[in-house]
Amino acid sequence: MKKGFALAQAIEECEKQLASAVKKLYGIASLPAKVEVSKQFGDLSFPCFPLASQAKKNPNEIAEKITQYLNAFYGLGGKQYAEKVEAVGGYVNFFLNDGYHAQSVEEALDKDFGGGEEGKGKKAVVEFSSPNMGKPMHVGHIRSTILGDAIALGLRKRGYKVIRSNYLCEAGTQVAKLLLGLKKYKVGAIKDEKQLLDYYIKINAEIDKDEKLEKQVHAILEKMEDGDAATLKQLKTIRKITLKPFKENYAKLGVRFEEEIFDSDFVNEGKKLALEAKEKGIARIEKDGELVAFLEEYGIPNLVILRSNGTTLYSTRDLSLADSRFRIYNPAISVIVTGSDQLMHFKQVYKMLELMGRDYTNRFKHVGFGLIYLEGGKLSSRKGNVFFLEDLLDDAIESASAQIRGRETMGKKEIKGIAQTIGVGSIKFGFLRVSNAKNITFNPEKAVSFEGDTGAYVQYNAVRAKNILRKAGGNTKASVPKNTQFNDAERKVSFMLSLYPDVARRVSENFEPHALCDYLLKLSAAFSEFYEKCPVVQSEGAERQKRLAIVAATLNAIESGLSLLGITVPKKM
Numbered sequence: 001m002k003k004g005f006a007l008a009q010a011i012e013e014c015e016k017q018l019a020s021a022v023k024k025l026y027g028i029a030s031l032p033a034k035v036e037v038s039k040q041f042g043d044l045s046f047p048c049f050p051l052a053s054q055a056k057k058n059p060n061e062i063a064e065k066i067t068q069y070l071n072a073f074y075g076l077g078g079k080q081y082a083e084k085v086e087a088v089g090g091y092v093n094f095f096l097n098d099g100y101h102a103q104s105v106e107e108a109l110d111k112d113f114g115g116g117e118e119g120k121g122k123k124a125v126v127e128f129s130s131p132n133m134g135k136p137m138h139v140g141h142i143r144s145t146i147l148g149d150a151i152a153l154g155l156r157k158r159g160y161k162v163i164r165s166n167y168l169c170e171a172g173t174q175v176a177k178l179l180l181g182l183k184k185y186k187v188g189a190i191k192d193e194k195q196l197l198d199y200y201i202k203i204n205a206e207i208d209k210d211e212k213l214e215k216q217v218h219a220i221l222e223k224m225e226d227g228d229a230a231t232l233k234q235l236k237t238i239r240k241i242t243l244k245p246f247k248e249n250y251a252k253l254g255v256r257f258e259e260e261i262f263d264s265d266f267v268n269e270g271k272k273l274a275l276e277a278k279e280k281g282i283a284r285i286e287k288d289g290e291l292v293a294f295l296e297e298y299g300i301p302n303l304v305i306l307r308s309n310g311t312t313l314y315s316t317r318d319l320s321l322a323d324s325r326f327r328i329y330n331p332a333i334s335v336i337v338t339g340s341d342q343l344m345h346f347k348q349v350y351k352m353l354e355l356m357g358r359d360y361t362n363r364f365k366h367v368g369f370g371l372i373y374l375e376g377g378k379l380s381s382r383k384g385n386v387f388f389l390e391d392l393l394d395d396a397i398e399s400a401s402a403q404i405r406g407r408e409t410m411g412k413k414e415i416k417g418i419a420q421t422i423g424v425g426s427i428k429f430g431f432l433r434v435s436n437a438k439n440i441t442f443n444p445e446k447a448v449s450f451e452g453d454t455g456a457y458v459q460y461n462a463v464r465a466k467n468i469l470r471k472a473g474g475n476t477k478a479s480v481p482k483n484t485q486f487n488d489a490e491r492k493v494s495f496m497l498s499l500y501p502d503v504a505r506r507v508s509e510n511f512e513p514h515a516l517c518d519y520l521l522k523l524s525a526a527f528s529e530f531y532e533k534c535p536v537v538q539s540e541g542a543e544r545q546k547r548l549a550i551v552a553a554t555l556n557a558i559e560s561g562l563s564l565l566g567i568t569v570p571k572k573m
């Protein structure tokens with residue numbers, strides 16, 4: 001079965017009828033607008049405004065005329081998908097028939113519903129999370145982690161072989177400052193990554209006051225890059241201390257990586273690339289000794305690629321990361337997910353690579369996202385104004401647990417598992433609901449509520465669907481009986497179902513999962529109304545069979561949609 005079949009076919013049918021009407025009535029050979037999913041009236045609609053300017057007529061009048069013409073056809077009941085046409089405010093609105101709704105439900109029962117094959121035989125690298133070493137992960141990292149994971153899941157659903165990459169950063173000034181702090185305060189054994197953060201904050205305050213310390217930081221950077229044994233040993237300790245809690249966070253989030261790479265491994269290659277840029281006349285050494293790439297003529301700021309002491313920068317290492325990634329994987333798509341503040345950095349780096357003759361630069365995509373604020377600072381963080389990711393997740397899980405206790409009879413262990421699924425799922429949904437570019441003010445308590453626009457609400461509707469199917473006997477193979485009628489509540493659900501394949505595809509085209517979140521909320525609302533109005537288990541015969549199919553199809557769509565966001569559905573809630 002072709003994916004997205006019902007919707008695409010219905011649109012094609014409507015456009016064909018419209019084209020013949022427009023030709024007949026106005027002598028215009030091709031449609032100047034497309035049939036779209038309706039925002040307000042009917043299921044599909046055709047805007048008459050472009051046509052109005054071509055035909056030099058009033059759009060309302062055109063819509064009326066076309067509608068009359070089409071109803072002469074549709075009135076005969078001969079068409080496959082539309083059953084009624086109406087004109088409202090310059091639009092021709094189409095109402096779809098039972099055949100359309102039956103087909104939509106059938107398609108939504110397919111186990112690959114919403115999937116695609118564009119990526120078959122191709123690779124995609126998605127780099128995300130990429131925290132800095134020597135510090136705990138904070139809420140800022142959650143957006144990269146969750147968004148990156150959703151992008152990876154979306155690409156996988158289109159058939160790509162996806163390599164999820166975590167680029168762990170330890171080679172820069174941040175870690176060098178931390179090493180300086182550890183030396184200065186004569187720190188012996190280190191307890192955990194939070195203690196490292198304390199030292200980091202402390203030394204930063206000192207560096208701000210005393211410029212001479214900056215020099216010492218640079219000296220440490222040199223040692224790091226020269227492979228000084230004692231320095232490397234310290235780096236190793238920091239790795240060990242930081243990676244453990246990172247992994248715990250990833251496990252809680254259910255996020256995995258195919259590769260974990262360290263930026264320090266890109267230093268030497270980075271230096272070679274910097275020299276290549278110099279030889280190719282793209283970069284030159286400035287008075288103060290820095291090697292600078294000149295990019296201003298391309299409308300972007302110049303970029304320092306080597307310090308005067310010869311050490312590399314973030315930019316230098318990204319040059320070599322790009323080369324290495326495309327050499328190793330040769331991906332059709334390579335995505336890096338970071339805060340929007342790094343947009344210019346990647347523009348600069350990839351402009352340089354383009355100037356250096358790399359042919360892969362148009363396969364790269366930077367996905368940026370806005371900042372995160374916490375509403376009312378409710379999550380009491382243990383560290384000033386830093387909110388640890390760990391605390392955010394634990395609070396969400398606890399809050400979910402408080403909500404399900406007493407709702408269902410469950411054992412302690414069961415509550416724990418379910419609270420984790422709901423808590424973490426709601427955090428993911430809460431962040432992914434917001435379009436990438438927007439800043440987020442996050443309220444963790446609201447996020448796990450079972451009511452309103454939350455992930456828990458979507459999960460809850462899937463659990464309801466599961467309950468119905470269980471009560472109905474479970475093993476019935478769902479399908480829609482021939483020639484059944486759909487009432488309004490049923491139609492709302494089946495129409496929503498037919499929109500899913502397009503919504504799912506768009507996630508991996510524009511890397512914006514928020515439209516999928518919106519969609520899942522709308523589908524859940526439609527299903528909720530159906531649930532209130534249409535008895536399923538108590539109904540009989542063909543009615544029961546059709547409704548069970550609607551329930552099973554909705555469950556399939558919700559589970560599929562949530563899985564693209566990295567969210568699962570609990571057994572009960």
Ligand code: ARG
Pocket residue numbers: 127130131132167168169318321336337338
């Ligand atoms: N560690 C960096 C940060 O926290 C993000 C790394 C992004 N990836 C890259 N290839 N530069 O800002």
